Amino acid sequence: MxxxxxxxxxxxxxxxxxxxxxxxxxxxxxxxxxxxxxxxxxxxxxxxxxxxxxxxxxxxxxxxxxxxxxxxxxxxxxxxxxxxxxxxxxxxxxxxxxxxxxxxxxxxxxxxxxxxxAPRFQTVEGRVWRLSRVPLLDGDDGLLCAVGIEDGPSDRVTLVLQARPQRLGPVQLMATLGGRRLDVTLRLATGLPSSALADLHETFSAALADCRIDGTLTVGPLADAWLGLDRPLSSDIAL
Structure with a gap:
């Protein structure tokens, strides 16, 4: 005006x-x-x-x-x-x-x-990973995003995400997509109620069905160091 x-x-x-x-x-x-x-x-x-x-x-x-x-x-x-x-x-x-x-x-x-x-590259156990640090609106340390670089021609993609949501604590997710199959592993510092776990599996299965692909979802606790891609979340927490 x-x-x-x-x-x-x-x-x-x-x-x-x-x-x-x-x-x-x-x-x-x-x-x-x-x-x-x-x-x-x-x-x-x-x-x-x-x-x-x-x-x-x-x-x-x-x-x-x-x-x-x-x-x-x-x-x-x-x-x-x-x-x-x-x-x-x-x-x-x-x-x-x-x-x-x-x-x-x-x-x-x-x-x-x-x-x-800016993304950076890091080699862990002979495999190259492309790392990006993404700020989160509700997280202290942001999100670490790692994409595995395959050797030679491949339709396989591996993605690892790590964050510390204030309400959940440390969380790590690994997703591997190859062809028509998606396998996801979710690791949490704190356990989920059985109702939430059942809903998570149901939602994941429905999403796979909608996309017409196969796959599995595994949910478990954190332990050890996660692929050496970042500093450990604590002395006893890792993937």
């Missing part, structure tokens, strides 16, 4: 915003052995969204809206976030919002988020 255009947006000075949200120069990969492994993705993204909320609340709301959350919309939220971040952190929050944030620190925070969200 015309009246709105005549009123300049009141933005706190960059030094006050930096002091409030702890902006500091993000280390370049050569300065930190952990740079690029995504371990700081969650804190960096939360800091970016808090700053963006101060500068442009509407843009911040849109960015938060595409973050995956641990509820019935998780799959759709994850797909939306991965699609939105295909153009990097700037592509996710939009060019205008990125320009406003870059004006505060020369783009250091956005650059740090770019590195934290």
């Amino acid at each position: 015309a009246g709105r255009d005549l009123v300049p947006r009141q933005v706190p000075p960059p030094d006050l915003l930096a002091a409030r949200f702890g902006i500091r120069p993000a280390p370049m990969p050569a300065e930190s052995a952990d740079a690029g492994d995504g371990s700081e993705a969650g804190p960096l993204v939360r800091r970016l969204l808090d700053l963006l909320d101060t500068l442009a609340p509407a843009d911040a709301a849109l960015a938060r809206g595409c973050l995956p959350r641990c509820d019935s919309t998780f799959g759709a939220g994850l797909a939306l976030f991965l699609a939105a971040t295909a153009g990097g952190c700037s592509g996710w929050i939009g060019a205008d919002a990125a320009a406003e944030l870059s004006g505060l620190d020369g783009g250091l925070l956005i650059d740090g988020c770019e590195r934290a969200l």
Whole structure:
């Protein structure tokens, strides 16, 4: 509206915003052995969204809206976030919002988020995995997503997800799809009630029937280290 255009947006000075949200120069990969492994993705993204909320609340709301959350919309939220971040952190929050944030620190925070969200590759027991760290709206450490890279031509795909939802605790899921078969293993730090377990199996079977594929669902406890893809969740928790 015309009246709105005549009123300049009141933005706190960059030094006050930096002091409030702890902006500091993000280390370049050569300065930190952990740079690029995504371990700081969650804190960096939360800091970016808090700053963006101060500068442009509407843009911040849109960015938060595409973050995956641990509820019935998780799959759709994850797909939306991965699609939105295909153009990097700037592509996710939009060019205008990125320009406003870059004006505060020369783009250091956005650059740090770019590195934290970037996929990396790791070899475990002779197999290469593509790892991505995805922030969750309702999780402390975000989601670790690992896709197994097969040697040579293959229609087999293995996906591992690991997260710590606040209500469930550590959760790990491994799904292997090959041809017309999908096998899923779900491991939880806490057990499920028998009614919830039965409903889970029923829902899984119905989904397979709808897709006209075969497969099994296995639900069990966590134990040991999970494929060595990430630091253990605790001394006695792993896949």
